[in-house]
Amino acid sequence: MQKIGKQTVKFDTPPTILQTASIVGPKEADGPLASYFDQCLEDEFWGEKSWEKAESKIIKETVNMAIAKSGIPSEQIDYCFAGDLLNQCISSSFGLRELNIPFFGIFGACSTFVEALCMASIFLEGGAASYALCAASSHFCSAEKQFRFPLELGNQRPPTSQWTVTGSGAAIVAKNGMGPYITHITPGKIVDMGIKDANNMGAAMAPAALDTLISHFKDTGRSPSYYDAILTGDLGHVGKEILIEMAETKGYNIKSNYNDCGVLIFDKEKQDTHSGRKWLCLLWNCIFWISI
Amino acid sequence: MKPIQTKKDYQNYVEQKSPNSPIIKNCFNAFWVGGLICSIGQIIFNYCKYRGMDIQISNTIVSIILIGLSAFLTGLNLFNRIGKFAGAGSLVPITGFANSVVSPAMEYKSEGYVMGVGGKMFTVAGPVLVFGISASIVVGILYLIFNTQSITLV
Numbered sequence: 001m002q003k004i005g006k007q008t009v010k011f012d013t014p015p016t017i018l019q020t021a022s023i024v025g026p027k028e029a030d031g032p033l034a035s036y037f038d039q040c041l042e043d044e045f046w047g048e049k050s051w052e053k054a055e056s057k058i059i060k061e062t063v064n065m066a067i068a069k070s071g072i073p074s075e076q077i078d079y080c081f082a083g084d085l086l087n088q089c090i091s092s093s094f095g096l097r098e099l100n101i102p103f104f105g106i107f108g109a110c111s112t113f114v115e116a117l118c119m120a121s122i123f124l125e126g127g128a129a130s131y132a133l134c135a136a137s138s139h140f141c142s143a144e145k146q147f148r149f150p151l152e153l154g155n156q157r158p159p160t161s162q163w164t165v166t167g168s169g170a171a172i173v174a175k176n177g178m179g180p181y182i183t184h185i186t187p188g189k190i191v192d193m194g195i196k197d198a199n200n201m202g203a204a205m206a207p208a209a210l211d212t213l214i215s216h217f218k219d220t221g222r223s224p225s226y227y228d229a230i231l232t233g234d235l236g237h238v239g240k241e242i243l244i245e246m247a248e249t250k251g252y253n254i255k256s257n258y259n260d261c262g263v264l265i266f267d268k269e270k271q272d273t274h275s276g277r278k279w280l281c282l283l284w285n286c287i288f289w290i291s292i
Numbered sequence: 293m294k295p296i297q298t299k300k301d302y303q304n305y306v307e308q309k310s311p312n313s314p315i316i317k318n319c320f321n322a323f324w325v326g327g328l329i330c331s332i333g334q335i336i337f338n339y340c341k342y343r344g345m346d347i348q349i350s351n352t353i354v355s356i357i358l359i360g361l362s363a364f365l366t367g368l369n370l371f372n373r374i375g376k377f378a379g380a381g382s383l384v385p386i387t388g389f390a391n392s393v394v395s396p397a398m399e400y401k402s403e404g405y406v407m408g409v410g411g412k413m414f415t416v417a418g419p420v421l422v423f424g425i426s427a428s429i430v431v432g433i434l435y436l437i438f439n440t441q442s443i444t445l446v
Contacts, residue, residue, distance in 0.1 A: 049402060145399055149416065150395035150399035150416070151395070152367075152369065152371065152394070152398055153375070154374060155383065156376055159311040160310045193302040193303070194303055195303065200306065200310055203306040238309060245309075249295040
């Protein structure tokens with residue numbers, strides 16, 4: 001493990017993403033990616049009394065599914081890195097309390113899942129663990145309740161507002177394996193360009209994503225065309241366009257291989273989301289390169 | 293496109309990139325739905341007067357019925373759909389105020405009746421109450437000072 005350039009870590013024996021699992025809510029199940037999820041729920045409560053409890057159950061079941069799929073007994077998993085959008089990471093800490101794996105509660109908002117992968121990779125590469133568990137969850141209803149307005153309130157969402165995904169993703173990361181590998185991580189800086197509109201998060205986050213991407217290209221000496229795919233987590237339609245255009249002005253053409261997970265998960269034409277959305281999973285202020 | 297240097301440049305750029313709300317459509321929907329709600333209120337009012345009630349009681353009955361109706365529709369998960377369609381049309385009449393009290397009450401019921409429903413019921417309507425009541429006190433004081441007739445009444 002060594003630091004290259006300004007803010008990138010390069011792994012000598014890259015950790016492997018051994019197995020993944022995902023559970024999503026009904027709206028995500030209607031979207032274009034439905035067939036890729038392990039389980040799709042029929043309602044937002046999943047038999048629980050509150051949205052927060054439902055979210056806890058979603059992350060718990062997703063983690064159990066990832067462990068079961070990997071075939072690694074949970075006693076052999078050394079650490080668990082997980083987080084969500086709610087105060088004190090309440091969904092993940094309640095959801096994973098019966099897991100009996102040492103737990104790092106992390107908060108990176110939209111970048112939580114990648115933050116988990118970054119930290120797990122460093123633990124694995126440093127020899128502190130052989131297997132690590134990474135997970136993140138979000139729930140549209142619990143997030144709206146905490147950050148915005150009650151769902152029953154009769155207000156209008158502007159076209160730039162995003163739709164939080166209901167769902168959870170989990171991955172088992174191993175020290176040794178056949179790939180896909182995490183070979184580099186580039187944690188990003190906080191870049192605030194003064195966007196004050198809470199309903200236009202894509203525009204607020206795009207400058208940070210751009211800064212991270214450029215830092216990654218400079219640190220590794222690669223160009224955008226080196227990659228099969230460059231993905232951000234949740235810039236949405238507005239943020240995606242802004243990122244592509246701004247990258248172009250800096251001399252990086254990412255038009256052909258760049259996409260945004262928030263754009264991918266819902267169908268703007270068929271589903272009422274009012275633009276993209278935000279999902280827990282995948283990266284915006286961290287990029288990592290997976291080689292298969 | 294030129295490279296963006298300052299925050300101001302970026303804000304202008306974002307402004308121009310972000311799609312605007314369909315204002316004309318929103319205004320039109322707000323206009324007719326808001327008008328319809330007010331007409332319903334007027335019909336109730338006229339009916340009450342027709343049945344021989346005085347103006348004050350008729351006004352109260354109109355408010356009670358519209359608030360009750362709005363709270364009921366909120367509970368059925370219908371008012372938010374009307375609100376999404378009509379915007380200020382359903383939000384500005386008393387129906388919107390009822391909705392803004394009932395919706396947090398429903399939302400926070402999962403946190404218990406005292407700290408949940410009781411404590412959070414006015415999270416949306418609270419500012420309206422605080423500034424509405426404050427403004428009425430200020431206006432009252434001004435009225436008292438500048439209207440000499442009122443002093444004799446006091």
